[in-house]
Amino acid sequence: MSPAVFAHGHLRLYLLSLLGERSMHGYELIQALADRFGGTYVPSAGTIYPRLAKLEEEGLVTKTADGRKTVYAITDAGRAELAGRESDLDGIESELTDSVRRLADEVRSSVDDAMRSLRADLAAAAREARGEAKAERVERVDDARMRSRGRLHEAESAVNEFRFELRSELRQLAAEGRLESSVVDLLRTGLTSLRREVIGAARNGS
Template sequence: MTPAVFSHGDLRLYLLNLLDESPRHGYDLMQALADRTGGTYTPSAGTIYPRLSKLEEEGLVTKTVDGRKTVYEITDAGRAEVASRRGDLDGIEAHLSDSVRLIAEEVRGSVRDAMKSLRADLAAAKADQRSHTPRSFVTEPDDRADSREQVRRLDVVVNEFRAQVRADARTHVARGGELAATVVDEVERALDEAARELTRALRR
Protein backbone atom coordinates (compact mmCIF):
# COMPACT_ATOMS: atom_id res chain seq x y z
CA MET A 1 0.00 0.00 0.00
CA THR A 2 1.27 3.49 -0.84
CA PRO A 3 0.30 6.85 0.62
CA ALA A 4 -2.25 7.14 -2.23
CA VAL A 5 -4.45 4.83 -0.19
CA PHE A 6 -5.51 8.02 1.57
CA SER A 7 -7.20 10.24 -0.96
CA HIS A 8 -7.19 14.01 -0.56
CA GLY A 9 -8.17 14.93 2.99
CA ASP A 10 -8.54 11.36 4.22
CA LEU A 11 -5.26 11.24 6.13
CA ARG A 12 -6.11 14.52 7.87
CA LEU A 13 -9.46 13.09 8.97
CA TYR A 14 -7.93 9.80 10.02
CA LEU A 15 -5.37 11.58 12.18
CA LEU A 16 -8.20 13.43 13.88
CA ASN A 17 -9.96 10.13 14.45
CA LEU A 18 -6.85 8.65 16.10
CA LEU A 19 -6.51 11.69 18.34
CA ASP A 20 -10.20 11.39 19.23
CA GLU A 21 -9.33 8.00 20.74
CA SER A 22 -6.53 9.40 22.91
CA PRO A 23 -3.79 12.07 22.94
CA ARG A 24 -0.71 10.93 21.03
CA HIS A 25 2.73 12.12 20.04
CA GLY A 26 3.89 12.10 16.45
CA TYR A 27 5.70 8.76 16.48
CA ASP A 28 2.72 7.14 18.19
CA LEU A 29 0.49 8.39 15.38
CA MET A 30 2.85 6.96 12.75
CA GLN A 31 2.90 3.62 14.56
CA ALA A 32 -0.87 3.61 14.91
CA LEU A 33 -1.28 4.17 11.17
CA ALA A 34 1.11 1.29 10.47
CA ASP A 35 -0.81 -0.95 12.88
CA ARG A 36 -4.24 -0.04 11.46
CA THR A 37 -3.07 -0.81 7.92
CA GLY A 38 -1.44 -4.11 8.85
CA GLY A 39 2.02 -2.63 8.28
CA THR A 40 1.29 -1.81 4.64
CA TYR A 41 1.55 1.96 5.13
CA THR A 42 4.11 3.62 7.38
CA PRO A 43 4.07 7.41 6.93
CA SER A 44 7.14 9.55 7.38
CA ALA A 45 7.54 12.43 9.81
CA GLY A 46 7.47 14.75 6.78
CA THR A 47 3.97 13.48 6.03
CA ILE A 48 2.52 13.58 9.55
CA TYR A 49 3.86 16.73 11.21
CA PRO A 50 2.79 19.25 8.54
CA ARG A 51 -0.76 17.88 8.77
CA LEU A 52 -0.68 18.11 12.57
CA SER A 53 0.48 21.72 12.30
CA LYS A 54 -2.39 22.45 9.92
CA LEU A 55 -4.88 20.84 12.31
CA GLU A 56 -3.48 22.99 15.11
CA GLU A 57 -3.86 26.13 12.97
CA GLU A 58 -7.49 25.18 12.35
CA GLY A 59 -8.10 24.84 16.09
CA LEU A 60 -8.86 21.13 15.83
CA VAL A 61 -5.91 19.96 17.94
CA THR A 62 -3.61 21.40 20.57
CA LYS A 63 -0.08 20.39 21.46
CA THR A 64 1.90 20.29 24.67
CA VAL A 65 5.57 19.51 25.19
CA ASP A 66 6.25 16.60 27.53
CA GLY A 67 10.01 16.30 27.90
CA ARG A 68 11.33 15.48 24.44
CA LYS A 69 7.89 14.60 23.12
CA THR A 70 5.20 16.84 21.72
CA VAL A 71 1.79 15.43 22.57
CA TYR A 72 -1.21 16.29 20.39
CA GLU A 73 -4.75 16.34 21.76
CA ILE A 74 -8.03 16.84 19.95
CA THR A 75 -10.19 19.87 20.79
CA ASP A 76 -13.97 20.07 21.05
CA ALA A 77 -14.04 21.47 17.51
CA GLY A 78 -11.99 18.47 16.34
CA ARG A 79 -14.39 16.04 18.04
CA ALA A 80 -17.30 17.76 16.37
CA GLU A 81 -15.71 17.28 12.95
CA VAL A 82 -15.01 13.60 13.63
CA ALA A 83 -18.61 13.09 14.72
CA SER A 84 -20.02 14.90 11.68
CA ARG A 85 -17.87 12.86 9.28
CA ARG A 86 -18.38 9.39 10.77
CA GLY A 87 -19.67 8.13 7.42
CA ASP A 88 -16.48 9.25 5.68
CA LEU A 89 -14.40 7.51 8.35
CA ASP A 90 -16.32 4.25 7.86
CA GLY A 91 -15.52 4.46 4.14
CA ILE A 92 -11.81 5.03 4.86
CA GLU A 93 -11.72 2.03 7.20
CA ALA A 94 -13.38 -0.17 4.57
CA HIS A 95 -10.93 1.00 1.92
CA LEU A 96 -7.95 0.26 4.16
CA SER A 97 -9.25 -3.25 4.87
CA ASP A 98 -9.71 -3.91 1.14
CA SER A 99 -6.19 -2.68 0.38
CA VAL A 100 -4.61 -4.96 3.00
CA ARG A 101 -6.66 -7.91 1.71
CA LEU A 102 -5.61 -7.27 -1.90
CA ILE A 103 -1.92 -7.15 -0.97
CA ALA A 104 -2.24 -10.43 0.93
CA GLU A 105 -3.91 -11.98 -2.11
CA GLU A 106 -1.05 -10.77 -4.33
CA VAL A 107 1.49 -12.44 -2.04
CA ARG A 108 -0.50 -15.68 -2.02
CA GLY A 109 -0.74 -15.53 -5.82
CA SER A 110 3.04 -15.12 -6.09
CA VAL A 111 3.54 -18.15 -3.83
CA ARG A 112 1.11 -20.24 -5.89
CA ASP A 113 2.91 -19.25 -9.11
CA ALA A 114 6.27 -20.17 -7.60
CA MET A 115 4.92 -23.56 -6.50
CA LYS A 116 3.52 -24.23 -9.98
CA SER A 117 6.94 -23.47 -11.42
CA LEU A 118 8.59 -25.83 -8.93
CA ARG A 119 6.15 -28.62 -9.75
CA ALA A 120 6.72 -28.05 -13.48
CA ASP A 121 10.48 -28.28 -12.98
CA LEU A 122 10.10 -31.52 -11.02
CA ALA A 123 7.83 -32.98 -13.70
CA ALA A 124 10.28 -31.95 -16.42
CA ALA A 125 13.16 -33.57 -14.54
CA LYS A 126 11.15 -36.76 -14.19
CA ALA A 127 10.18 -36.79 -17.88
CA ASP A 128 13.77 -36.11 -18.90
CA GLN A 129 14.99 -39.02 -16.82
CA ARG A 130 12.40 -41.37 -18.38
CA SER A 131 13.43 -40.33 -21.90
CA HIS A 132 17.00 -41.53 -21.38
CA THR A 133 18.32 -44.87 -22.61
CA PRO A 134 16.49 -47.85 -21.04
CA ARG A 135 18.06 -49.10 -17.84
CA SER A 136 18.88 -52.50 -19.38
CA PHE A 137 21.38 -50.82 -21.73
CA VAL A 138 22.98 -48.54 -19.17
CA THR A 139 25.68 -49.62 -16.77
CA GLU A 140 25.06 -49.10 -13.08
CA PRO A 141 27.81 -46.51 -12.61
CA ASP A 142 26.43 -44.33 -15.44
CA ASP A 143 22.93 -44.64 -14.02
CA ARG A 144 24.10 -43.48 -10.61
CA ALA A 145 26.00 -40.60 -12.20
CA ASP A 146 22.83 -39.47 -13.98
CA SER A 147 20.84 -39.66 -10.73
CA ARG A 148 23.47 -37.61 -8.94
CA GLU A 149 23.23 -35.01 -11.71
CA GLN A 150 19.46 -34.85 -11.24
CA VAL A 151 19.92 -34.41 -7.50
CA ARG A 152 22.22 -31.47 -8.19
CA ARG A 153 19.64 -30.05 -10.57
CA LEU A 154 16.95 -30.44 -7.93
CA ASP A 155 19.19 -28.61 -5.45
CA VAL A 156 19.47 -25.71 -7.88
CA VAL A 157 15.71 -25.57 -8.44
CA VAL A 158 14.90 -25.66 -4.73
CA ASN A 159 17.59 -23.12 -3.82
CA GLU A 160 16.48 -20.74 -6.55
CA PHE A 161 12.89 -21.02 -5.35
CA ARG A 162 13.97 -20.43 -1.75
CA ALA A 163 16.08 -17.40 -2.68
CA GLN A 164 13.30 -15.89 -4.80
CA VAL A 165 10.62 -16.33 -2.15
CA ARG A 166 12.86 -14.92 0.60
CA ALA A 167 13.82 -11.94 -1.58
CA ASP A 168 10.21 -11.19 -2.54
CA ALA A 169 9.00 -11.49 1.06
CA ARG A 170 11.79 -9.34 2.51
CA THR A 171 11.35 -6.66 -0.15
CA HIS A 172 7.59 -6.64 0.42
CA VAL A 173 7.98 -6.23 4.20
CA ALA A 174 10.79 -3.67 3.84
CA ARG A 175 8.46 -1.53 1.72
CA GLY A 176 5.91 -1.57 4.52
CA GLY A 177 3.92 -4.57 3.33
CA GLU A 178 2.25 -7.18 5.50
CA LEU A 179 3.19 -10.86 5.55
CA ALA A 180 0.23 -12.56 7.15
CA ALA A 181 0.51 -15.85 9.03
CA THR A 182 -2.08 -17.32 6.67
CA VAL A 183 0.27 -16.72 3.74
CA VAL A 184 3.13 -18.53 5.48
CA ASP A 185 0.74 -21.36 6.36
CA GLU A 186 -0.21 -21.67 2.70
CA VAL A 187 3.44 -21.80 1.65
CA GLU A 188 4.08 -24.51 4.21
CA ARG A 189 1.16 -26.58 2.94
CA ALA A 190 2.25 -26.17 -0.66
CA LEU A 191 5.82 -27.20 0.15
CA ASP A 192 4.57 -30.23 2.07
CA GLU A 193 2.50 -31.27 -0.94
CA ALA A 194 5.46 -30.78 -3.29
CA ALA A 195 7.61 -32.93 -0.99
CA ARG A 196 4.96 -35.66 -0.98
CA GLU A 197 4.76 -35.56 -4.78
CA LEU A 198 8.51 -35.95 -5.02
CA THR A 199 8.47 -38.86 -2.56
CA ARG A 200 5.73 -40.62 -4.57
CA ALA A 201 7.68 -40.09 -7.80
CA LEU A 202 10.85 -41.55 -6.27
CA ARG A 203 9.00 -44.66 -5.10
CA ARG A 204 7.62 -45.53 -8.53
Protein backbone atom coordinates in the same frame (compact mmCIF):
# COMPACT_ATOMS: atom_id res chain seq x y z
CA MET B 1 0.43 10.20 1.43
CA SER B 2 -0.01 7.37 -0.99
CA PRO B 3 -3.11 7.88 -3.21
CA ALA B 4 -3.51 4.10 -3.37
CA VAL B 5 -4.11 4.04 0.39
CA PHE B 6 -5.91 7.28 1.32
CA ALA B 7 -8.07 9.43 -0.92
CA HIS B 8 -7.53 13.21 -0.85
CA GLY B 9 -8.16 14.63 2.62
CA HIS B 10 -8.90 11.26 4.20
CA LEU B 11 -5.57 10.86 6.03
CA ARG B 12 -6.13 14.20 7.77
CA LEU B 13 -9.54 13.10 9.02
CA TYR B 14 -8.25 9.68 10.01
CA LEU B 15 -5.46 11.23 12.09
CA LEU B 16 -8.09 13.31 13.85
CA SER B 17 -10.11 10.17 14.59
CA LEU B 18 -7.04 8.44 16.08
CA LEU B 19 -6.47 11.42 18.36
CA GLY B 20 -10.14 11.19 19.27
CA GLU B 21 -9.32 7.85 20.89
CA ARG B 22 -6.39 9.19 22.93
CA SER B 23 -3.61 11.77 22.86
CA MET B 24 -0.45 10.62 21.09
CA HIS B 25 2.91 11.85 19.90
CA GLY B 26 3.90 11.66 16.25
CA TYR B 27 5.63 8.29 16.35
CA GLU B 28 2.65 6.73 18.13
CA LEU B 29 0.36 7.96 15.36
CA ILE B 30 2.67 6.46 12.72
CA GLN B 31 2.72 3.17 14.63
CA ALA B 32 -1.06 3.21 15.06
CA LEU B 33 -1.50 3.59 11.30
CA ALA B 34 1.02 0.81 10.64
CA ASP B 35 -0.89 -1.45 13.04
CA ARG B 36 -4.19 -0.74 11.27
CA PHE B 37 -2.57 -1.90 8.02
CA GLY B 38 -0.82 -4.91 9.53
CA GLY B 39 2.54 -3.35 8.62
CA THR B 40 1.78 -3.27 4.88
CA TYR B 41 1.66 0.55 4.95
CA VAL B 42 3.84 2.71 7.20
CA PRO B 43 3.53 6.47 6.60
CA SER B 44 6.65 8.60 6.83
CA ALA B 45 7.19 11.47 9.25
CA GLY B 46 7.10 13.78 6.23
CA THR B 47 3.57 12.58 5.57
CA ILE B 48 2.22 12.81 9.13
CA TYR B 49 3.68 15.97 10.65
CA PRO B 50 2.54 18.47 7.97
CA ARG B 51 -1.03 17.23 8.44
CA LEU B 52 -0.75 17.52 12.20
CA ALA B 53 0.49 21.08 11.75
CA LYS B 54 -2.51 21.82 9.53
CA LEU B 55 -4.90 20.38 12.12
CA GLU B 56 -3.28 22.58 14.76
CA GLU B 57 -3.64 25.67 12.57
CA GLU B 58 -7.33 24.89 12.17
CA GLY B 59 -7.74 24.64 15.95
CA LEU B 60 -8.70 20.96 15.79
CA VAL B 61 -5.70 19.68 17.79
CA THR B 62 -3.24 21.10 20.28
CA LYS B 63 0.34 20.09 20.99
CA THR B 64 2.29 20.14 24.23
CA ALA B 65 5.86 19.24 25.11
CA ASP B 66 6.39 16.07 27.12
CA GLY B 67 10.11 15.92 27.70
CA ARG B 68 11.69 15.51 24.27
CA LYS B 69 8.39 14.47 22.69
CA THR B 70 5.46 16.51 21.39
CA VAL B 71 2.05 15.17 22.34
CA TYR B 72 -0.98 15.95 20.18
CA ALA B 73 -4.49 16.10 21.63
CA ILE B 74 -7.88 16.71 20.03
CA THR B 75 -9.81 19.87 20.91
CA ASP B 76 -13.54 20.37 21.36
CA ALA B 77 -13.64 21.78 17.83
CA GLY B 78 -11.92 18.62 16.62
CA ARG B 79 -14.48 16.41 18.32
CA ALA B 80 -17.26 18.47 16.79
CA GLU B 81 -15.77 17.93 13.32
CA LEU B 82 -15.54 14.18 13.94
CA ALA B 83 -19.16 14.07 15.02
CA GLY B 84 -20.21 15.94 11.89
CA ARG B 85 -18.24 13.67 9.59
CA GLU B 86 -19.09 10.30 11.09
CA SER B 87 -20.40 8.99 7.75
CA ASP B 88 -17.15 10.03 6.06
CA LEU B 89 -15.18 8.05 8.66
CA ASP B 90 -17.31 4.97 8.01
CA GLY B 91 -16.44 5.27 4.32
CA ILE B 92 -12.74 5.64 5.10
CA GLU B 93 -12.79 2.48 7.24
CA SER B 94 -14.31 0.58 4.32
CA GLU B 95 -11.63 1.93 1.96
CA LEU B 96 -8.89 0.92 4.42
CA THR B 97 -10.20 -2.64 4.49
CA ASP B 98 -9.93 -2.80 0.69
CA SER B 99 -6.45 -1.24 0.80
CA VAL B 100 -5.19 -3.77 3.36
CA ARG B 101 -6.45 -6.65 1.20
CA ARG B 102 -4.85 -5.18 -1.92
CA LEU B 103 -1.50 -4.62 -0.19
CA ALA B 104 -1.59 -8.12 1.25
CA ASP B 105 -2.18 -9.50 -2.27
CA GLU B 106 0.86 -7.56 -3.50
CA VAL B 107 2.97 -9.04 -0.70
CA ARG B 108 1.84 -12.56 -1.59
CA SER B 109 2.63 -11.93 -5.27
CA SER B 110 6.11 -10.68 -4.34
CA VAL B 111 6.75 -13.78 -2.23
CA ASP B 112 5.56 -16.08 -5.04
CA ASP B 113 7.88 -14.35 -7.52
CA ALA B 114 10.82 -14.71 -5.15
CA MET B 115 10.16 -18.43 -4.70
CA ARG B 116 9.92 -19.01 -8.47
CA SER B 117 13.21 -17.15 -8.90
CA LEU B 118 14.86 -19.29 -6.21
CA ARG B 119 13.70 -22.50 -7.85
CA ALA B 120 15.00 -21.36 -11.25
CA ASP B 121 18.37 -20.40 -9.73
CA LEU B 122 18.70 -23.79 -8.03
CA ALA B 123 17.94 -25.57 -11.30
CA ALA B 124 20.44 -23.36 -13.15
CA ALA B 125 23.11 -24.07 -10.53
CA ALA B 126 22.51 -27.81 -10.86
CA ARG B 127 22.83 -27.61 -14.67
CA GLU B 128 26.05 -25.63 -14.35
CA ALA B 129 27.44 -28.22 -11.93
CA ARG B 130 26.63 -30.99 -14.42
CA GLY B 131 28.39 -29.07 -17.20
CA GLU B 132 31.55 -28.57 -15.16
CA ALA B 133 31.63 -32.24 -14.17
CA LYS B 134 31.39 -33.24 -17.84
CA ALA B 135 34.27 -30.96 -18.90
CA GLU B 136 36.59 -32.13 -16.11
CA ARG B 137 35.84 -35.87 -16.03
CA VAL B 138 34.58 -37.13 -19.37
CA GLU B 139 34.83 -40.78 -18.34
CA ARG B 140 32.43 -40.16 -15.42
CA VAL B 141 29.80 -38.12 -17.27
CA ASP B 142 26.95 -40.59 -16.87
CA ASP B 143 27.59 -41.11 -13.19
CA ALA B 144 27.88 -37.36 -12.55
CA ARG B 145 24.62 -36.73 -14.38
CA MET B 146 22.79 -39.32 -12.36
CA ARG B 147 24.07 -37.82 -9.11
CA SER B 148 23.22 -34.30 -10.25
CA ARG B 149 19.73 -35.33 -11.27
CA GLY B 150 19.19 -36.98 -7.93
CA ARG B 151 20.42 -33.90 -6.13
CA LEU B 152 18.32 -31.64 -8.35
CA HIS B 153 15.25 -33.67 -7.44
CA GLU B 154 16.12 -33.35 -3.75
CA ALA B 155 16.73 -29.61 -4.13
CA GLU B 156 13.42 -29.10 -5.93
CA SER B 157 11.60 -31.10 -3.29
CA ALA B 158 13.19 -28.99 -0.57
CA VAL B 159 12.26 -25.78 -2.41
CA ASN B 160 8.66 -26.92 -2.91
CA GLU B 161 8.32 -27.90 0.74
CA PHE B 162 9.81 -24.58 1.84
CA ARG B 163 7.54 -22.66 -0.53
CA PHE B 164 4.41 -24.47 0.61
CA GLU B 165 5.09 -24.02 4.32
CA LEU B 166 6.23 -20.41 4.06
CA ARG B 167 3.35 -19.42 1.79
CA SER B 168 0.87 -20.96 4.22
CA GLU B 169 2.39 -19.13 7.17
CA LEU B 170 2.54 -15.80 5.31
CA ARG B 171 -1.10 -16.11 4.28
CA GLN B 172 -2.02 -16.74 7.91
CA LEU B 173 -0.05 -13.68 9.02
CA ALA B 174 -1.69 -11.55 6.32
CA ALA B 175 -5.14 -12.78 7.35
CA GLU B 176 -4.34 -11.78 10.93
CA GLY B 177 -3.07 -8.37 9.78
CA ARG B 178 0.42 -9.07 11.15
CA LEU B 179 2.46 -9.31 7.93
CA GLU B 180 4.81 -6.35 8.09
CA SER B 181 6.92 -4.87 5.31
CA SER B 182 10.04 -5.69 7.34
CA VAL B 183 9.16 -9.39 6.97
CA VAL B 184 9.07 -9.05 3.17
CA ASP B 185 12.39 -7.20 3.21
CA LEU B 186 13.89 -9.94 5.38
CA LEU B 187 12.57 -12.59 2.98
CA ARG B 188 14.08 -10.86 -0.06
CA THR B 189 17.44 -10.45 1.69
CA GLY B 190 17.46 -14.05 2.90
CA LEU B 191 16.56 -15.47 -0.51
CA THR B 192 19.28 -13.42 -2.21
CA SER B 193 21.85 -14.63 0.33
CA LEU B 194 20.70 -18.24 -0.05
CA ARG B 195 20.91 -18.06 -3.84
CA ARG B 196 24.48 -16.78 -3.68
CA GLU B 197 25.49 -19.50 -1.23
CA VAL B 198 23.95 -22.25 -3.41
CA ILE B 199 25.63 -21.00 -6.58
CA GLY B 200 28.94 -20.51 -4.75
CA ALA B 201 28.79 -24.03 -3.34
CA ALA B 202 28.03 -25.48 -6.79
CA ARG B 203 30.91 -23.63 -8.43
CA ASN B 204 33.38 -24.56 -5.72
CA GLY B 205 32.29 -28.18 -5.67
CA SER B 206 31.66 -28.09 -1.92
